[in-house]
Amino acid sequence: MITAIGDSGLSNWTTRAYHRNWLLAQANGLFDFFQHNSVNRKGGFCDLDDHGKPLDAEGQVRNIHIAARAVHCFSIGTLLGRPGASDVVDHGMDYLWNHHRDRRNGGYFWSLDNNGPVDSSKQGYGHAFVLLAASSAKAAGHPLADGMLADITEILNTKFWEPQHGAIAEEFTADWQPLDKGIYRGQNSNMHLTEALMAAFEATGDRDYLSKAESIADLVIRRSAGSVGWRVAEHFSADWGLDKSYYHPNEMLRPAGTTPGHWLEWARLILQLWALGGKKHSWMPDAAKSLFSQSMALGWDTDKGGFFYTLDWDDKPAKRAKLWWPACEGAAAAHFLNEHLPSDFHEESYRKIWNVIESAFIDHANGGWHEELTEDLVPSHSLFPGKGDIYHALQACLIPLFPATGSVTKGIIDTNGRI
Secondary structure, rough: OOOOOOOOOOOOHHHOOHHHHHHHHHHHHHHHHHOOOOOOOOOOOOEOOOOOEEOOOOOOEEEHHHHHHHHHHHHHHHHHHOOOHHHHHHHHHHHHHHEEOOOOOOOOOOOOEEOOOOOEEEHHHHHHHHHHHHHHHHOOOOOOOHHHHHHHHHHHHHHEEOOOOEEOOOOEOOOOOHHHHOOOEEHHHHHHHHHHHHHHHHOOOHHHHHHHHHHHHHHOOOHHHHHOOOOEEEOOOOOOOOOOOOOOOOOOOOOOOOHHHHHHHHHHHHHHHHHOOOOOOOHHHHHHHHHHHHHHHHHHHOOOOOOOOOOOOOOOOOOOOEEEHHHHHHHHHHHHHHHHOOHHHHHHHHHHHHHHHHHEOOOOOOEEEOOOOOOOOOOOOOOOOOEOHHHHHHHHHHHHOOOOOOOHHHHHHHHHOOO
């Protein structure tokens, strides 16, 4: 682990035993909150209210990314040696394989309830997380993982991947007709696929996964974000032309404008990709550094703290709410930058972000983390009804504990779980 000192002698928190123990305690708190409360007895996983109780467990619609993220996170728990984590992986893999999977047409339905598909569309975003789940489950030795990994890889290669662009298409009907005439392409699904492709490479050694991740990064970051001052555009036309005027009512998954949290997420993913690929793409470190500095300069609220959810294309805050996941991605990105490009700015940012997480996002009274705050850092529920997901927060706590040479999963395996 790099223990470099910045220009003013500011040592990294991640080298300190107390901070590392504090991060592990936060990760354990998240596992405690979700492990027993979120498993739905009828399949899949429940969204939770602020107190950790299921929100309408009997009739709740279950989206695929929630199940897939649970498999990923509890596969990490399994690798760490957490008792009971493998049972959650079993539950999630069964639901993905035997319920979300479309046995007739192939692919995976977006959402289900107790009676079957609610939204039978095939979404690139959801399929990216199935690949992540299968890869992490394979690392944890799950018996369904190899079959799921082969299945999702074939679907991504034959239905989603567009070699002329080096990225995936966005969405299809259940029988693989392009939705809305196939005119939309999105960076969010491709970003999460980049994470999943790296995980699949780590799990299998197949460099085709890594080559596809590098292709997406080149398109979305080097060519697109690099052309607009390292602002990551969210929305594109079918030929990957930037669409600054795009609007969709789903502000959770397709917000208008730009989203600084994704600039931060890409900063980490780019450095992870650079490390996994043998550091052969010389543009990646500077791109990661630029993405992070822009997010701190334009997205961070210097008055109240936290990252604004979205900015308009004049760099003004549009949706001023503060969500937990950009803060999580900011902390993880700052750590990766500190490991590969150490500086006082990165360390100061790391501390600043964790200070806001501790004071505003961690729910010290009820457990878990608040997923949404107002501009003034007061808990709110305009986008998220409760506490529905462990994925971003858990990774934020664990990423700084392992070498910045790949995913958390790889770090646990490479170090035999030593923290």
